[in-house]
Amino acid sequence: MEFNLQDPLTSFIQQQPCTMSELFASESDHMPSLNGLTSFNNADFRSEAISLMLQVQFSCNLDPFVAYLASNYLDRFLSRQEIASIILGLQQGKPWLLRLIVISCLSLASKMKNTPFSFSDIQNEGCIFEAQSIQRTELLILGTLEWRMRSITPFSFLDFFISSTELKDPSMEKVHKERASEIIFNAHYDIKFLKFKPSIIAAAALISASHELFPLQYSATRTSISACEYLDEETLFNCCSLMEELVRTEENESTLDTSFTSTETPVSVLERNMKKRSRMDGLCCINNLI
Numbered sequence: 001m002e003f004n005l006q007d008p009l010t011s012f013i014q015q016q017p018c019t020m021s022e023l024f025a026s027e028s029d030h031m032p033s034l035n036g037l038t039s040f041n042n043a044d045f046r047s048e049a050i051s052l053m054l055q056v057q058f059s060c061n062l063d064p065f066v067a068y069l070a071s072n073y074l075d076r077f078l079s080r081q082e083i084a085s086i087i088l089g090l091q092q093g094k095p096w097l098l099r100l101i102v103i104s105c106l107s108l109a110s111k112m113k114n115t116p117f118s119f120s121d122i123q124n125e126g127c128i129f130e131a132q133s134i135q136r137t138e139l140l141i142l143g144t145l146e147w148r149m150r151s152i153t154p155f156s157f158l159d160f161f162i163s164s165t166e167l168k169d170p171s172m173e174k175v176h177k178e179r180a181s182e183i184i185f186n187a188h189y190d191i192k193f194l195k196f197k198p199s200i201i202a203a204a205a206l207i208s209a210s211h212e213l214f215p216l217q218y219s220a221t222r223t224s225i226s227a228c229e230y231l232d233e234e235t236l237f238n239c240c241s242l243m244e245e246l247v248r249t250e251e252n253e254s255t256l257d258t259s260f261t262s263t264e265t266p267v268s269v270l271e272r273n274m275k276k277r278s279r280m281d282g283l284c285c286i287n288n289l290i
Contacts, residue, residue: 020160023152024230027198030072030152032079045098046078050189052102062106063115065155068188070109072151074102075194077141103129104137112149154184154202161206164224166217179209187246196239203231204239208247 050071057067077083110117142149158177167173183205187193193201203225210221226233 020157020230023156024199027152027156030076030148031197032075032194046075046191049074049078049098049102052099053106054189056102056106060117062110062117063113064185066106066109066113066115066117068153068185069112069151070102070105071188072153073105073108073141073145073149077101077105077144080144083144100129100133100137101141104134104141107134108138108141108149152198154198154205155181157199157202158206161203161225161228164228165206165210165221166224167214167221172214176206176209176213179213180205183208183243183247186250187243190242190246192242193239196235199230200232200236200239203228203236204243207236207240208243211244212247 053067053071053074056062057064107117158180162173162177165176167176180202184201187201187205196204207218207222207225211218214221225231226236
């Protein structure tokens with residue numbers, strides 16, 4: 001049974017959709033510790049890991065939801081203090097460690113999503129991994145996350161919040177959800193957003209998308225979403241402010257992109273933003289793994 005990010009707690013046996021109260025009650029269990037990520041220089045480690053993860057996504061044409069789930073595993077893994085200490089001790093002597101962790105997270109996420117992920121694709125990029133090394137790293141990640149792999153993400157809350165708005169046209173709801181999803185993808189790779197609960201990020205992304213797509217209904221949408229009993233209004237509006245900065249940055253980058261050539265083929269905001277965040281020149285060859 002494929003893991004569904006929109007319905008993460010569905011029972012494998014009964015296959016009954018989880019309730020929204022269950023999602024809101026459990027979402028904090030699937031968040032990283034921000035203190036853990038920002039200590040021991042793990043923020044720099046994370047930045048490099050995310051860049052590599054995005055390169056693998058594009059070079060292997062990987063489902064973006066797999067990469068998103070993998071990055072969730074990565075953040076939760078790196079935020080554990082004991083893991084941070086181990087990484088610090090090993091990183092200098094084993095520069096390939098970061099890449100091994102990234103590939104292991106992607107492998108776990110692809111299994112959860114029932115998405116084919118061939119290590120040969122990565123080897124074609126110049127990397128060589130031993131299967132045993134990847135399996136041992138997967139087990140380390142699984143144990144660290146206490147086998148909680150059915151992550152609760154912002155995508156789990158989009159339909160719930162959309163249903164509270166006045167957008168009753170299915171086509172409008174679809175466009176609203178797609179744009180909010182793009183914003184969520186982009187926001188996730190910025191460490192500033194990791195302090196917010198998934199529900200807050202989902203609500204803020206929909207509010208931001210509404211401002212862009214349906215300005216006449218923006219006020220009503222913002223009011224209806226922020227009225228949710230599970231949301232802290234002040235925290236939501238703080239997240240919205242960061243979302244607005246993110247969208248403005250997208251718009252500025254889009255303007256710069258189109259100023260260079262008038263013949264460039266348009267790409268999605270998501271793809272352009274991800275490519276800009278990927279700063280590494282290529283995947284390095286990894287020999288003599290663990």
